[in-house]
Amino acid sequence: MGFCDEVKKRFIRLSRGQRKVAQFVIENPNVVATHIASEVGKIIGVSESTVIRFCYAMDLSGYSELQDRIRKDLLESKHVSAGEQLSIGKKHEYLFSEIMNRDVTSILNTIQCIDAESFEKATIYLHEAGIIYTLGYRQCAPSTCYLTSMLENFGKKVTQIKFNVEDIVNQINRMDTDSVLFVIALDSVLEDILTIVKLAKNKKVKIIAITNSSISPVRDYANISFVAGAQKQVALEANTAANSLVHALVEGMTLHNRNYYKKFLNLNAQLDDSLQFLEKRTLTMK
Template identity: 60%
Template sequence: METYMSICDEIKKRFIRLSRGQRKVAQFVIDNQNIIATHTASDVGKLIGVSESTVIRFCYAMELSGFSELQERIKRDLMGDEERSQSDHPLITKKQEHLLSDVMNRDITSILNTIQLVNEKDFEKSVKWVHEAGFLYVLGFRQSSATANFLTCTLGNYRKHVKQIQHDVENIVQQIGSMDEQSLLFVVALDAVLEDVLTIAKLAKNKNVKIVAITNSSLSPIRDYADIIFTVGAQKQSSAETIIAAHSFTHALVEGMVSQNRKQYTAYKKANAQIESNFLFLEKSKII
């Protein structure tokens, strides 16, 4: 019996063969199936920032007769998802020996999708901003805090003036107060962006701070405040699963910064490591 493949699975299978404009449409379809099912091709094109003809050409590239057939496929898949919503998690019902490869292949797909979605010019500009910024701030609460921690620690290995904004009023006020036009704020928004994150981003924007956002949805409200926004992850992934792609992407950003002046950053990392080593030696001496 032939296994049914959803339209989003078909898109993922053909993703690498699509043009850059069609890939934008593809990712939007994967992330926003309900919008595709209820809006016209023209409306979808405006939301994505491409022409209606690009949306139609994407449908043809997927061997569909047009946008109407895409909507029908999406509606059929959404109905199927509802019917399966009460069933066990797919990983639980699979044989245990397949779990490892299934999970890690999903992570690989998430990273590969992110590579295709990243705008190279925006990436290069962000790397330049990280290198030139006097102060770096990292914001990420709740499920986004893991990536925010990772980015803060990785940046802190190579340079000074890296601060992670903590979720308490006093810390937030202090950090925003020290921001200026020489500052760069990273906003990690891998879950539903709540008012506290948007408020901080708005206040930073009012101080002419450059803002780079990392999110798992192209429609995230953080886009209203970010100078550059990067979308990471893959279809229907939870925030926890998206973290893998986000970590990989932020690692690439840091490596890009280091490449701007490898000698300077490597020297700082060595000096920082030596200080930590001396500190640990003193701590062990006290115990003895």
């Protein structure tokens, strides 16, 4: 097990300041390996003593041992990556199989990380919500649109928060204790997402989050959080697992009142039939 994996396992037991150090160590190992403790603390925004206490919390003798462990991991990762070939731009006979199997692995990893009690609680939140706000930008936008569409198909009142200040302010002002904020945050750029989540938390909004890391800062504010995807998987690849999890959560929501949600599916089917009939009639008249 690499040192960063050990940090992730102990992350929940660390203090808030030590968690900042832990996240920085995982995301910036090269900086830790080449800078002294005081410099790292200044970059993170914590004291040097907090960096040292993090080392002790990880059962290390001090910062020097931390650097030794990080350097060892970096050296091993270079050996591994040297023998790997990027799939981007690569054409071969079984490319489709390689990519789809990677998606399967991503979904299987997600299943193993799901807590059944948290899953059930999330489905209740969705079922009982007066209005559900969906949030996800950049590479998470496709999964957020999928989530919004799925909820709308079952008659839920849903608002997808747009990426502009005016819409963000308007939607946050409308949130109350009957609201649910469903966040999909698979990106490394989280400043805007974190701001919205913090404001929603202050209004006592119930927050469900899907992230691609067990140490994502979004999880500190979410009532319920899930991890989607495989380790070190980029947001675009983790979307497949996130979509599968969204599908499962929405299906779980419908089990709390099968007849109610089935009614909306039937109405949508009738509307589709009516629109197809109208389209055919219009084409015939032309």
